[in-house]
Amino acid sequence: MEISLLVLLFIPYLIIKYYLTDHETKAEKDLKRFEEGVSLVKNGNYEEAFAFFDQMVKANPKSAVAYALRGKCNLHDENYYSALYDFSQALSFDNTLADCYLDKGKAHMAVLEFKEAFREFDKAVWFFRNVNPDALRLRGMARLRMHQFVQSERDFQRAMELGDEDARVILSQAPFNHTFVVK
Structure with missing residues (x-):
């Protein structure tokens, strides 16, 4: 009797917790946070985008997205070894x-x-x-x-x-x- 009551109380708790929990990944959150820089990359403003993501890497040293997008700028500017470093760092934080x-x-x-x-x-x-x-x-x-x-x-x-x-x-x-x- 006590176990069934406990189970009945636990199920609504799980349902409520599921709906109140944030399901976005860190990468998805970072893409929203760095929307300004992402639009610079999409528009081909790589020099400005590099400056933006260079600052974001310094401010968020564990952001895979910041490293990946700074790497994309380095790749565009043919700084291949810097790009490889950035991509390696990004993938060390998020390998997906x-x-x-x-x-x-x-x-x-x-x-x-x-x-x-x-x-x-x-x-x-x-x-x-x-x-x-x-x-x-x-x-x-x-x-x-x-x-x-x-x-x-x-x-x-x-x-x-x-x-x-x-x-x-x-x-x-x-x-x-x-x-x-x-x-």
């Missing part, structure tokens, strides 16, 4: 940022670190649930640089199925153009 893996892979590609780029693009593909054509195409490019032609072709085909025209162009070129005859 799919865009951060994508950008980190781009930085690795820019400094000709293809295995590392592949690893980052592979994580991006996984976090995007295999439906982001950019992640698939870029993973295919990294594989192509590592001479993994069959796997690379599969990535390009999947990206093409998702509507990526760049993947279509790459597939039409060698080594994927199967019009030649092997003897």
Whole structure:
């Protein structure tokens, strides 16, 4: 009798607690907090965005979003090693940022670190649930640089199925153009 009464009182407590609890992730909260800087990045004002996120990193040294967006500015300005540092810091605080893996892979590609780029693009593909054509195409490019032609072709085909025209162009070129005859 006492146990059933306790259970009956505990269920409403759980329901009320669920509705009163904030369900936003830290990254979602940070994106709202840094809305000014996010709009600067979206509008292509990378110099101002860098200054904004540099301040945010100093004020919020454990913000994955601040590091990721400062890294995006560094990537745009071709400061690849600074970008890699920022992306690594961001992912150390929140390892679920799919865009951060994508950008980190781009930085690795820019400094000709293809295995590392592949690893980052592979994580991006996984976090995007295999439906982001950019992640698939870029993973295919990294594989192509590592001479993994069959796997690379599969990535390009999947990206093409998702509507990526760049993947279509790459597939039409060698080594994927199967019009030649092997003897």
